[in-house]
């Protein structure tokens with residue numbers, strides 16, 4: 001494949017498909033640059049003195065890692081001066097972050113999980129940054145309400161994966177393309193064009209330790225997978241669980257599979273574990289753009305009308321045949 005950097009890719013996308021305006025192109029480049037900075041900090045590990053806990057809790061009541069806070073600050077600092085954003089919101093901040101008055105404001109809203117899976121950081125496992133881009137409604141104050149749009153309104157979504165190599169996986173609504181960071185040049189280079197998720201799979205990802213807390217349709221579906229070829233599915237399945245959503249989803253984007261974080265009796269009162277605006281929605285847009293499916297067990301995640309910025313949802317996504325089947329079990333039980 002010709003060596004196409006992210007910058008060239010975005011300019012060509014803007015020229016050929018003109019679905020990218022200059023502000024959206026700038027936004028994506030700035031987010032990518034921020035992810036490069038996060039990648040450098042992560043790759044230094046203990047040597048950068050940024051591991052361990054920050055001694056604070058976030059809005060989720062979760063202990064913040066130093067890198068959670070640092071990654072959040074890197075994304076805020078990188079994006080607030082460019083004139084492309086009306087506001088930003090993050091898993092790590094209670095309220096949306098307004099653009100300081102000394103900077104121009106733009107039409108887009110950026111919402112992100114600056115470092116997802118950060119509990120894996122201290123054991124040197126793959127983590128990632130997840131981001132979602134919405135348009136700020138005309139004439140609307142860029143407060144929490146402006147962000148509360150269903151996932152179908154996203155104009156772009158992506159994640160950075162801090163693994164053996166650092167990757168950026170991106171969609172602007174016209175398929176999914178992936179870039180690998182060339183550390184010597186300091187640029188993201190196009191390495192996968194038009195990622196597709198096979199409709200069928202033999203691989204599932206779920207935290208099995210929660211099985212006794214799941215609702216009946218989820219237990220029924222997983223028990224059928226575990227029964228293998230002697231069971232109703234007539235084939236054996238394999239299991240993976242990295243407990244880092246970006247890593248588990250990237251495996252699915254790369255070779256198919258399904259990922260579940262269903263509602264269970266422990267998380268029922270919160271509505272689930274994963275967050276709609278900056279985990280489920282961006283990942284669902286990527287998965288659907290790659291030919292997969294994403295539901296909360298009853299409806300497309302992208303059609304859920306958010307009520308709260310940090311709202312949680314059950315997540316079932318990946319190979320379409322499996323997601324359609326597990327969703328049918330949930331709908332039957334209604």
Ligand code: P6P
Nearest residue numbers: 116117118119207243244245246
């Ligand atoms: P559990 C990481 O904390 C995260 O938000 C996702 O990245 C991941 O898929 C999930 O939680 C892991 O949850 O309950 O298995 O630790």
